[in-house]
Amino acid sequence: EIVLTQSPGTLSLSPGERATLSCRASQSVSSSYLAWYQQKPGQAPRLLIYGASSRATGIPDRFSGSGSGTDFTLTISRLEPEDFAVYYCQQHGSSLTFGGGTKVEIK
Amino acid sequence: QVQLQESGPGLVKPSQTLSLTCTVSGGSIGSGGYFWNWIRQDPGKGLEWIGYINYSGSTYYNPSLKGRVTISVDTSKNQFSLKLSSVTAADTAVYYCARSARGFDSWGQGTLVTVSS
Helix, strand or coil: CCCCCCCCCCECCCCCCCEEEEEEEEEEEEEEHHHEECCCCCCCEEEEEECCEECCCCCCCEEEEEEEEEEEEEEEECCCCHHEEEEEEECCCCCCEEEECEEEECC | CCCCEEEECCCCCCCCCCEEEEECCCCCCHHHHCCCEEEEEEECEEEEEEEEEECCEEEEEECCCCCCEEEECCCCEEEEEEEEECCCHHCEEEEEEEEEEEEEEEEEECCCEECCC
């Protein structure tokens, strides 16, 4: 099973700042099989990025994904108030697993 | 716009079988091209994928749950279902159904299932 480790656990930032979230895999993951989600309290997760760098339908361009192999990054260029949430990475190259999440909170 | 809705008992006794159904609207399971998944989330914790089924009935389960999980599909009702046997308190979670192709692009709202006597 591929283990995804997300860091940091919590990111405290102000609106307008840049957020950089990391997802590290225990073994190499094809970029085609890496996705990112946003989850707000009481809601289901929402797909942001698939294929490591492709934005899902309706996702603003302030969200971007990058990386390959075992290291992937989600970047939010300028945080909007609605972006404060928990973010998860997910792979389906070998079985299917999620990372433990990064909470982006208001500083 | 496809929509998914989970239904089933919110309380299950230990050692019994948890049964949930996901009803899909705005799209047909039988048209193919997607996988239909079950995912759960411990309250306040992370996400665990349970397994998926496609329109023809092919399944793939999380190895950690294999042996206890059965996912089935009824294309005539546009529904797919989850059965998880021999449940314990550790199976208490919010259960989501979700569609996937390139990522999980549509989700149900989730339903809390508590395992307790």
